Amino acid sequence: MNENNRPVLAVVGATGAVGTVMRDVLSTREDVWGEIRLVASARSAGRRLTVRGEEIEVRELSPEVFDGVDIAMFDVPDEVSAEWAPVAVERGAVVVDNSGAYRMDPDVPLVVPEVNARAVRQRPKGVIANANCTTLSMIVALGALHAEYGLTALRASSYQAASGAGQEGVDTLHDQLNKVAGNRELGTHPGDIRRVVGAELGPFPAPLALNVVPWAGSLKDDGWSSEELKIRNEARKILELPDLRVSATCVRVPVVTTHSVAMHVTFEREVNAVRASEILRDAPGVVLYDDPARGEFPTPADVVGTDPTWVGRVRRDLDDPRALELFVCGDNLRKGAALNTAQIAELVAAELSA
Amino acid sequence: MNENNRPVLAVVGATGAVGTVMRDVLSTREDVWGEIRLVASARSAGRRLTVRGEEIEVRELSPEVFDGVDIAMFDVPDEVSAEWAPVAVERGAVVVDNSGAYRMDPDVPLVVPEVNARAVRQRPKGVIANANCTTLSMIVALGALHAEYGLTALRASSYQAASGAGQEGVDTLHDQLNKVAGNRELGTHPGDIRRVVGAELGPFPAPLALNVVPWAGSLKDDGWSSEELKIRNEARKILELPDLRVSATCVRVPVVTTHSVAMHVTFEREVNAVRASEILRDAPGVVLYDDPARGEFPTPADVVGTDPTWVGRVRRDLDDPRALELFVCGDNLRKGAALNTAQIAELVAAELSA
Ligand SMILES: NC(=O)c1ccc[n+]([C@@H]2O[C@H](COP(=O)([O-])OP(=O)(O)OC[C@H]3O[C@@H](n4cnc5c(N)ncnc54)[C@H](OP(=O)(O)O)[C@@H]3O)[C@@H](O)[C@H]2O)c1
Ligand SMILES: NC(=O)c1ccc[n+]([C@@H]2O[C@H](COP(=O)([O-])OP(=O)(O)OC[C@H]3O[C@@H](n4cnc5c(N)ncnc54)[C@H](OP(=O)(O)O)[C@@H]3O)[C@@H](O)[C@H]2O)c1
Numbered sequence: 001m002n003e004n005n006r007p008v009l010a011v012v013g014a015t016g017a018v019g020t021v022m023r024d025v026l027s028t029r030e031d032v033w034g035e036i037r038l039v040a041s042a043r044s045a046g047r048r049l050t051v052r053g054e055e056i057e058v059r060e061l062s063p064e065v066f067d068g069v070d071i072a073m074f075d076v077p078d079e080v081s082a083e084w085a086p087v088a089v090e091r092g093a094v095v096v097d098n099s100g101a102y103r104m105d106p107d108v109p110l111v112v113p114e115v116n117a118r119a120v121r122q123r124p125k126g127v128i129a130n131a132n133c134t135t136l137s138m139i140v141a142l143g144a145l146h147a148e149y150g151l152t153a154l155r156a157s158s159y160q161a162a163s164g165a166g167q168e169g170v171d172t173l174h175d176q177l178n179k180v181a182g183n184r185e186l187g188t189h190p191g192d193i194r195r196v197v198g199a200e201l202g203p204f205p206a207p208l209a210l211n212v213v214p215w216a217g218s219l220k221d222d223g224w225s226s227e228e229l230k231i232r233n234e235a236r237k238i239l240e241l242p243d244l245r246v247s248a249t250c251v252r253v254p255v256v257t258t259h260s261v262a263m264h265v266t267f268e269r270e271v272n273a274v275r276a277s278e279i280l281r282d283a284p285g286v287v288l289y290d291d292p293a294r295g296e297f298p299t300p301a302d303v304v305g306t307d308p309t310w311v312g313r314v315r316r317d318l319d320d321p322r323a324l325e326l327f328v329c330g331d332n333l334r335k336g337a338a339l340n341t342a343q344i345a346e347l348v349a350a351e352l353s354a
Numbered sequence: 355m356n357e358n359n360r361p362v363l364a365v366v367g368a369t370g371a372v373g374t375v376m377r378d379v380l381s382t383r384e385d386v387w388g389e390i391r392l393v394a395s396a397r398s399a400g401r402r403l404t405v406r407g408e409e410i411e412v413r414e415l416s417p418e419v420f421d422g423v424d425i426a427m428f429d430v431p432d433e434v435s436a437e438w439a440p441v442a443v444e445r446g447a448v449v450v451d452n453s454g455a456y457r458m459d460p461d462v463p464l465v466v467p468e469v470n471a472r473a474v475r476q477r478p479k480g481v482i483a484n485a486n487c488t489t490l491s492m493i494v495a496l497g498a499l500h501a502e503y504g505l506t507a508l509r510a511s512s513y514q515a516a517s518g519a520g521q522e523g524v525d526t527l528h529d530q531l532n533k534v535a536g537n538r539e540l541g542t543h544p545g546d547i548r549r550v551v552g553a554e555l556g557p558f559p560a561p562l563a564l565n566v567v568p569w570a571g572s573l574k575d576d577g578w579s580s581e582e583l584k585i586r587n588e589a590r591k592i593l594e595l596p597d598l599r600v601s602a603t604c605v606r607v608p609v610v611t612t613h614s615v616a617m618h619v620t621f622e623r624e625v626n627a628v629r630a631s632e633i634l635r636d637a638p639g640v641v642l643y644d645d646p647a648r649g650e651f652p653t654p655a656d657v658v659g660t661d662p663t664w665v666g667r668v669r670r671d672l673d674d675p676r677a678l679e680l681f682v683c684g685d686n687l688r689k690g691a692a693l694n695t696a697q698i699a700e701l702v703a704a705e706l707s708a
Contacts (some may be wrong), residue, residue, distance in 0.1 A: 047492065047571050100573040153673075157511030157616035159566045161541075177564075181535030184528050187515075187610025193655040201365075210531075211655040212513045212607055212614055214667050219646050222627065223669045232672070245673040249616040249681055251513065253566055254608050256541025262603040264618070273576065273651050275642035299517055300567040301547040313568050315577045318586070319599040327568040327603055 001070060002034025007349045008068055010093065012084065013075035014038035014049060015060060017167040018098055022075060022313045022338035023051040029342060032349045038066050046214045066091035070352055071345050074098060075337070089126035094352075096128050096344045099336055100226075103129040103234060110237045112136065114285040115143035120347045128344055133164050133336030134216075134227060134250065135234040137259040138328045140335070145276060145285035145324070146239055150268030151321075153245035156231060159260035160216055161300065164332050165203040168198045170256055172202025176209035177254070185208060204252060215251040225250055258300035259332045260315075263325070269319045273314050280311050285335070290314050298329035306331060307339055355424060360388035361703045362422055364447065366438065367429035368392035368403060368412060371521040372452055376429060376692035378404040383696060388701045393419050420445035424706055425699050428452055429691070443480035448706075450482050450698045452691055454580075457483040457588060464591045466490065467697040468639040469497035482698055487518050487690030488570075488581060488604065489588040491613040492682050494663045494689070498637035499630060499678070501591055504622030506676075507599035510564045510585060513607045513614040515654065518686050519557040524610055526556025530563035531608070540564060558606060567606040579604055586616055612654035613686045617679070624675045627668050634665050644668050652683035660685060661693055671705070 001007055011026075014018045018039070026036065038058045045060035059065050061084060066072060072083045072093040081099035088095050102108040102125075109119040110129045117193055120128055131139065135159075142151065155261055162173040166199035170342075176197045182187050186193055187210045197207040206213045217226030232246035245266075253260075281288040289298050290312040309330045317323035355361055365380070367373045373394070377399065380390065381404075390405055392412045399414035402524045413419050415438060421428060428435045435453035442449050443679075456462040456479075463473040474482055485493065491512075516527040530551050535541050540547055541564045551561040560567045571580030586600035607614075630633040635642040643652050644666040652664035663684045671677035686691055 155509050155618045156610060157603075159513070177531065177535045181531045182675070183615060187655075189659045190656055205649045206653045207655050210609055211653050212609060214614070214616070214651050215646060215649075223644070223646060223667065224672075225646070245671075247618060247669075247671050247673070247679050249511075249667060249679055250619075251614075251616065251681070253513070255564055255566060260568070260605075262568070262605065263603070264509045264601060264603075280648050292569060292579070295559045295569075299560045299565050299567055299570050301541075301561050302544055304541060306544045313577065313603060315601075317599075318578075319601070323601070325601050325603055327605070333548070334362050 004034065005036035005353055006032065007031045007070035008035045009345065010037040010039055010065060010069045010072040011075065011095060012039040012061060012072060015040040015044045015047065016075055017163050017170065018333055018337040019073040021074065021333040022341065025338045025342045026335065029080055032346055037065060037069065060091065063091060066093050069093040071096065071348055073341050073345060082128050085127050094126055094128070096341050097129060098130045100132065100230065102127050104237065106183050110234060111344050112139050112238055112340060113347060114140045115238055117347060120344060130337065130341045130344060131234045131238060132230040133332035134158050134160060134259055134261065135231050136336040136340055137309065137330030137332060138261045138263060139235060139238055140283065140285045141280060141311050141328050142235070142265065143239060144286060148265065149271055149278050151239065151241060151244060151265065152268055153266040154235060156248040157262045157263040158248065158250045160250060161253070161255040161257045161332055162208060162260055163257040164216070164259060165337055170201050172200065172204065173208050173254060173256060175200060176207060180209045202251060206281050208252060208254050211254065214249065216250040216252055244327050255300045257306040257331060257333055258329055259336060260300060260327065260329045266320065266323045269352050271316060273316045273322050273324070276324055277314050280314065285309060286311055297327065300329055303329040304331055306353050309335060355388065356504045358388065359707055360386065361424035361706050363387045363699065364391040364393055364419060364423045364426040365429065366393040366415060366426060369394040369398045369401065370429055371517050371524065372429040372687055372691040375687040376427065376695065377403060379688065379692045381406050381695045386700055391419060391423065417441050417445060420447050423447040425450065425702055427695050427699060438445045439481050448480055448482070448697050448702050450484060452484045452656070452695050454486065454584065456486065458591065459681045464588060465698050466493050466592055466694060467701060468494045469592055471701060474698060482594060483593060484691065484698060485588045486584040487686035488512050488514060488613055488615065489585050490690045490694055491663065491684035491686060492498040492594055492617060493589060494637065494639045495634060495665050495682050496619065498592060498633055498640060499619065502633050503625055505593065505595060505598060505619065506622055507620040509618040510602040512602065512604045514604060515607070515611045515613055515686055516562060517611040518570070518613060523557050526554065526558065527562050527608055527610060528676045529554060530561060534563045562606060562608050565608065568603065570604040570606055609654045611685060611687055612658040612683050613690060614654060614681065614683045616681050618677060620674065620677045625670060625678050627670045627678070630678055631668050634668065639663060640665055651681065652700050654683055657683040658685055661688055665688060
């Protein structure tokens with residue numbers, strides 16, 4: 001704690017896609033922090049980055065950077081979190097981890113403050129996990145509907161942005177756009193986009209410009225991708241519904257930031273679209289934007305850079321009175337990563353300062 | 355008929371997005387036609403366009419262009435088909451219509467040759483309808499699975515290409531790409547893409563470059579779009595399953611041509627992914643491309659310009675042994691429009707020549 005009883009925060013991975021947005025989030029939300037330390041790899045040590053209007057020198061990740069730190073946010077790859085979160089805990093910090101390393105650990109709570117804030121206090125390992133960005137893009141809206149109607153099944157098809165694959169994903173998409181723009185013949189013959197884009201596919205398994213790619217993450221059993229199973233496992237854990245029926249198809253689209261998800265959701269009770277819309281409109285962290293007659297439905301271009309989960313296209317299934325169809329958008333770097341992490345960290349900060 | 359017993363064909367709308375691909379399809383498939391007449395509006399009359407290697411002058415739509423015509427393909431807006439198809443029939447032609455004007459008419463068969471070829475002969479009005487491009491992108495694969503397992507429900511989320519909105523859609527996407535390319539700040543702040551793209555949205559209700567837009571078609575009851583209801587109504591009619599449970603969310607993506615659909619399909623009987631994949635692999639008009647370990651799944655960039663429906667990501671639902679999850683791609687201008695029309699016309703040509 002600083003002398004003014006404010007917790008000391010470390011941001012590990014401050015230079016990445018999530019870390020960059022985290023610095024913005026920390027600079028614009030109500031400031032509850034004492035000192036903020038920025039940490040990354042040796043590659044970035046010494047760079048000066050801005051947070052809360054102050055320039056701060058990036059420090060190389062080491063055990064000592066955690067000395068005196070109350071809360072450490074980890075916005076780094078899985079294996080870096082797996083190795084270094086225990087080090088931070090040992091030095092006395094509570095870790096809020098954005099990677100996939102701890103999410104399904106039974107001793108680590110997986111927290112979305114609008115849905116299960118109280119889970120934050122059960123953290124036997126001193127680590128709290130932040131959900132995957134695709135899960136986070138929809139879970140706040142789902143949680144609100146679940147509280148009213150009782151969720152039984154979720155079918156989700158995603159439209160995931162390039163930045164979900166980190167800064168390299170963003171750079172790859174922009175590079176490819178530069179190559180395809182201005183060529184009006186493209187997108188007509190098989191393989192012409194591959195030829196123009198060339199071998200530089202970055203983190204994606206196929207060209208992303210002028211294309212959609214039905215793959216994200218790594219291959220798991222029976223043809224499922226890791227990203228699809230994350231949605232299933234994380235939704236079950238956050239909603240405390242271990243038997244929830246979930247199937248997802250994750251697809252990458254040529255959008256820079258903001259994931260969208262088309263959802264078909266089934267409930268225990270009958271639903272109606274008007275009441276469901278009221279629930280969504282009143283839910284904290286949700287914006288209902290749903291008037292197609294006036295051209296109102298969420299799109300990534302409008303949602304990017306904002307905090308809430310935006311929901312539109314709310315319709316009751318035409319055959320099943322217990323099912324809803326909806327379309328949601330959420331900024332994968334804000335609510336999908338940095339914002340949710342900041343919200344969790346603020347809950348812990350309030351607890352520590354109390 | 356020409357003297358050599360070959361039917362005379364008119365292509366109405368020969369200058370449009372579908373008409374352009376139709377000329378290519380007619381130039382590359384086995385040639386069963388006598389004379390081919392190209393027809394469009396007064397705007398295009400006199401233009402010289404190529405089909406089967408011959409240059410032909412475009413004629414203005416009039417009753418007389420149908421004199422001596424055996425089969426007339428209509429690749430024009432709904433209202434033009436509604437007005438002019440009866441004229442062509444009266445002059446003795448069988449009409450194969452690509453518009454939405456006749457699809458749900460009980461006296462007009464809705465034909466996908468791989469699924470219901472025999473329906474072509476019941477045409478009391480002399481008109482045969484071609485299905486909507488989104489329906490056509492998936493129905494051949496669905497039909498093959500239905501024959502084996504008995505379809506009970508379809509949940510579909512589409513990733514629809516710009517050319518589904520005609521040549522204006524393609525031009526709009528290319529124009530917008532030119533404006534956004536090279537600007538690496540874009541896609542980070544709300545509204546920045548709208549600002550750069552400006553007011554020229556073409557046939558789309560929001561910017562399409564670096565965005566996805568959960569809307570296609572016009573507004574129907576209870577918030578459904580016409581495009582979503584077409585999938586429902588046309589799938590039911592083609593598969594002769596009037597009570598099939600269908601719900602769809604249609605989303606436009608920044609792809610030039612080739613629609614993709616993520617499908618969650620439920621059957622009467624238990625399914626297994628290996629057998630389902632064999633059925634798809636052996637189905638006429640379907641290519642199974644499904645080996646994620648080797649980076650094999652269909653994407654629009656690879657599928658565009660090809661004839662079949664490409665299927666990948668075949669997985670059995672993890673909770674429901676009677677459900678499959680899959681991802682399909684089909685060229686919306688080929689199988690989704692021109693190719694299917696040509697296949698229907700060839701069935702009629704064979705009948706007339708017999
Ligand atoms: N992008 C999203 O939408 C999203 C959403 C939710 C969760 N996440 C998760 O958040 C984490 C970060 O993702 P990102 O998208 O921000 O990735 P990114 O853009 O690739 O950034 C990675 C960050 O980790 C740092 N780093 C890498 N290796 C390191 C090491 N050995 N020691 C110290 N720092 C190291 C990098 O620092 P240098 O600059 O020094 O290399 C950089 O700051 C990942 O676990 C990701 O799965 C991402
Ligand atoms: N695009 C697809 O993926 C797709 C798929 C399946 C079905 N369809 C349907 O196919 C039809 C054509 O679509 P498209 O995408 O090719 O549209 P498009 O690119 O806008 O082309 C429209 C065509 O119709 C002609 N036309 C318009 N008004 C006319 C009139 N009053 N008299 C004579 N010709 C007229 C145009 O000729 P001018 O050049 O003279 O204006 C042009 O050839 C539509 O009904 C559409 O719904 C489209």
